[in-house]
Amino acid sequence: MKKTLFLAAEEAGKILLENFNKDFIIESKDTISNLVTEIDKKSESKIIEIIKNNFPDDSILSEEIGSIDASSNCKWIIDPIDGTINYAHGIPLSCISIGIEKSGEIIMGLVYNPMSGEKFFAEKGKGAYLNENKISVTKENNLRKALLVTGFPYDSSRNPNKPVDVFGRFVMLDIPIRRLGSAALDLCWTACGRFDGFWEYNLNAWDTAAGFLILKEAGGLVTDFLGKEYSVYNKEILATNGLLHEDILKIIQNKE
Numbered sequence: 001m002k003k004t005l006f007l008a009a010e011e012a013g014k015i016l017l018e019n020f021n022k023d024f025i026i027e028s029k030d031t032i033s034n035l036v037t038e039i040d041k042k043s044e045s046k047i048i049e050i051i052k053n054n055f056p057d058d059s060i061l062s063e064e065i066g067s068i069d070a071s072s073n074c075k076w077i078i079d080p081i082d083g084t085i086n087y088a089h090g091i092p093l094s095c096i097s098i099g100i101e102k103s104g105e106i107i108m109g110l111v112y113n114p115m116s117g118e119k120f121f122a123e124k125g126k127g128a129y130l131n132e133n134k135i136s137v138t139k140e141n142n143l144r145k146a147l148l149v150t151g152f153p154y155d156s157s158r159n160p161n162k163p164v165d166v167f168g169r170f171v172m173l174d175i176p177i178r179r180l181g182s183a184a185l186d187l188c189w190t191a192c193g194r195f196d197g198f199w200e201y202n203l204n205a206w207d208t209a210a211g212f213l214i215l216k217e218a219g220g221l222v223t224d225f226l227g228k229e230y231s232v233y234n235k236e237i238l239a240t241n242g243l244l245h246e247d248i249l250k251i252i253q254n255k256e
Contacts, residue, residue, distance in 0.1 A: 005110050097210045123217075151181065166254075211239075221241075
């Protein structure tokens with residue numbers, strides 16, 4: 001399974017690299033800023049082809065085609081390009097994200113940015129890795145010294161949770177915040193200690209399935225915005241080094 005996971009990501013990565021910074025078809029989905037490119041579709045087709053060649057009875061959940069149900073208790077959760085807007089504009093902050101769910105639990109995940117050559121990988125109970133090196137979250141316990149990362153949903157102006165207001169509360173505390181444009185990379189960069197925490201609204205399973213496990217295996221904590229156990233089918237996520245979790249949660253909940 002691990003071999004197939006890496007093969008699928010690496011072959012899709014070749015497609016991303018071959019077409020990066022070149023002309024290709026770009027379309028909008030439900031909003032003008034929610035893009036899909038022909039490269040998303042080519043990457044997705046290659047990943048699914050490799051999975052089905054090796055595990056024909058496994059189910060698929062992928063961003064562009066949706067669900068392909070099958071008979072086994074395993075599901076491959078795929079984002080063929082996480083960070084499509086970045087990719088479409090020649091910004092090398094995008095990745096392929098593939099998580100494997102077995103009997104409702106994420107057991108393996110790989111996030112691969114072919115433009116940087118970074119592969120983040122985790123298998124349940126076996127730690128998290130960046131290429132060949134084991135990674136772990138930071139030990140920062142002072143929120144004022146933290147570096148955070150977030151993202152905004154495509155419908156921020158209409159989102160009832162008012163994510164811009166939440167962002168503003170952190171800004172008013174002079175806490176530095178970044179926005180990469182890829183939730184999968186946000187999770188992985190928190191897992192390897194580049195960030196201390198990440199939160200975002202309105203995500204889908206393919207955005208977080210792999211990165212969620214990678215961060216947990218790196219020693220991090222992941223919940224929803226009520227502090228409850230996270231599922232990749234939740235629409236909101238808070239992922240931190242654990243030490244800052246309650247402090248960040250209070251700001252999100254406006255209890256600071």
